[in-house]
Amino acid sequence: MNTSILLMIIGMGAVTYIPRALPFVLFKNRELPPFLQGVLRNIPFATLGALIFPAVLLIQDNILYGLIGAAAAFLLSYLGLNVIVSVLGSIVVLTLYSAIF
Amino acid sequence: MQEIAVKKEMSSFRRGMQEGTSIAIGYFPIALTFGLIAKSTGLALSETVLMSLIVFAGASQYMALNLLSLGTGIYEIILTTFIVNIRHFLMSASLREKTEDDHVLKQAAFAFGITDETFSVASINSSPVTSGYMFGVNGVAYASWVICSGLGFIFGAALPHVLQESMSIALYAMFIGLLVPSLKGNKKVILLAVTSACLNSAFTLSHFLGTGWSIVTSTLISAVLVEAVDGARKRGKEA
Numbered sequence: 001m002n003t004s005i006l007l008m009i010i011g012m013g014a015v016t017y018i019p020r021a022l023p024f025v026l027f028k029n030r031e032l033p034p035f036l037q038g039v040l041r042n043i044p045f046a047t048l049g050a051l052i053f054p055a056v057l058l059i060q061d062n063i064l065y066g067l068i069g070a071a072a073a074f075l076l077s078y079l080g081l082n083v084i085v086s087v088l089g090s091i092v093v094l095t096l097y098s099a100i101f
Numbered sequence: 102m103q104e105i106a107v108k109k110e111m112s113s114f115r116r117g118m119q120e121g122t123s124i125a126i127g128y129f130p131i132a133l134t135f136g137l138i139a140k141s142t143g144l145a146l147s148e149t150v151l152m153s154l155i156v157f158a159g160a161s162q163y164m165a166l167n168l169l170s171l172g173t174g175i176y177e178i179i180l181t182t183f184i185v186n187i188r189h190f191l192m193s194a195s196l197r198e199k200t201e202d203d204h205v206l207k208q209a210a211f212a213f214g215i216t217d218e219t220f221s222v223a224s225i226n227s228s229p230v231t232s233g234y235m236f237g238v239n240g241v242a243y244a245s246w247v248i249c250s251g252l253g254f255i256f257g258a259a260l261p262h263v264l265q266e267s268m269s270i271a272l273y274a275m276f277i278g279l280l281v282p283s284l285k286g287n288k289k290v291i292l293l294a295v296t297s298a299c300l301n302s303a304f305t306l307s308h309f310l311g312t313g314w315s316i317v318t319s320t321l322i323s324a325v326l327v328e329a330v331d332g333a334r335k336r337g338k339e340a
Contacts, residue, residue: 005148007174013155014118015183019190021212023197028205032198035328042293042324043195044224048280049294050301050319051217056273060266069270070277077281082221083123086278087271094267096292 069094117237120226124218124238125245127275130268133260135166136253142166146254150192153250157243159215160312162183180253185313191221193321199224203232223281287312289331295324323335 032040057066072093076086108175132153139149144166161182168178191214200208211232219239224228283290300319304310310318 001147001151002182002221002244004175006151008165008178009148009152011175011179012152012161012182015179015188016156016158016161016189017213019183019187019300020193020215021209022190022207023159023194024212025205027194028312037198038328038332039324040198042289042328043191044221045280045283045295046320046323046327047217047227047256047315047316048221048276048322049296049298050316051295052276052280053298054302054306056114056270059269060274066270066273067269069330073270073274073277074281075312076251076284076330077278078281080137080143083278084126087126087274087318090270090274091267095240095263098263098267 065094065097068097105257108124113122114237115232116240117223117234117239119237120222121219121238122240123275123278124222125216127160127271128242128245129249130265130271132249133253133257133267135159135162136250137257138163138166139250140254140257142170146251149254150247150251153247156182156245157214158186158189159246160170180307184311187213187316188217188320189220191317192224193218196220196230200230200232200235207217207232211239213233214243216242218242218275220281221276225283227263289327292330293323293327296327 016025057063058069059066059069069090072090073086076089077083081089135153136149139152141145144152152162152165156165163180163183165178168181193212196215197208219235219242223235223238277326280290281296284294297319300322301315304315304319305312309315
């Protein structure tokens with residue numbers, strides 16, 4: 001194994017782990033102000049919005065491809081189906097789409 | 102009593118593993134492709150698997166390969182990794198509000214496995230979140246990530262192209278599947294997701310910010326803004 005690659009991997013691991021663990025250590029036994037708690041409760045929904053757009057439209061050169069996959073996932077989960085069903089369902093839809101077009 | 106506590110831990114661990122399965126599926130194509138690209142970048146199988154074992158963060162691992170192939174120095178790669186992954190701070194801070202209190206070492210241990218995906222599943226799907234549950238979700242996701250990175254290195258080139266392509270929707274489908282049930286009839290959630298989606302699209306498509314910073318900035322602006330508006334509205338009702 002190459003030493004500089006090994007160093008790089010260890011460095012990448014350290015700078016990735018620190019932000020993940022810090023809040024648990026930093027805020028241990030500490031009650032945050034209500035406004036901040038509210039903001040932190042909002043984070044998951046805001047994060048999901050930013051994780052989905054615009055990235056989902058850019059998975060292929062053809063914007064339609066991501067749009068169709070996203071629409072399939074939206075529809076399946078809107079009907080109340082389980083997350084795994086939405087995942088597999090949208091894969092099937094896109095496989096059919098590429099097979100046809 | 103002790104036995105009951107152990108049983109409860111066990112069942113929440115199992116529940117975590119079940120809910121983490123969609124992540125494991127979503128990681129297949131990304132990890133396989135990572136392994137494949139790592140090979141073509143010139144990494145050894147051991148280095149590829151080690152990177153997935155130690156870093157466990159998809160976007161930054163792809164980025165490292167890209168920078169390596171451009172001949173970038175390792176310090177620059179480490180710094181970029183930090184910038185790309187700083188958003189996890191926000192996620193851990195948010196998740197901490199939701200997790201049952203536990204020994205700090207246990208929490209620091211499962212914190213290693215907090216990714217965009219495990220965070221989303223844990224913070225949307227169930228409450229309360231115990232350490233056992235987090236080990237379940239993160240463990241399944243981690244195993245899938247590491248194993249598939251190795252498999253991608255060895256067999257990646259043999260995967261049918263059409264399937265490789267259509268599987269790239271998997272994680273986004275999962276994010277959508279997590280978000281949609283919370284959207285139903287909840288204006289605040291709709292507002293949060295739409296605001297951050299618009300901001301993130303504007304920031305990245307205009308090349309104003311890189312992906313890592315853009316996600317952090319859009320998430321924060323959206324979460325703070327909506328909270329301020331919501332607070333003002335509630336106070337207005339009370340007055």
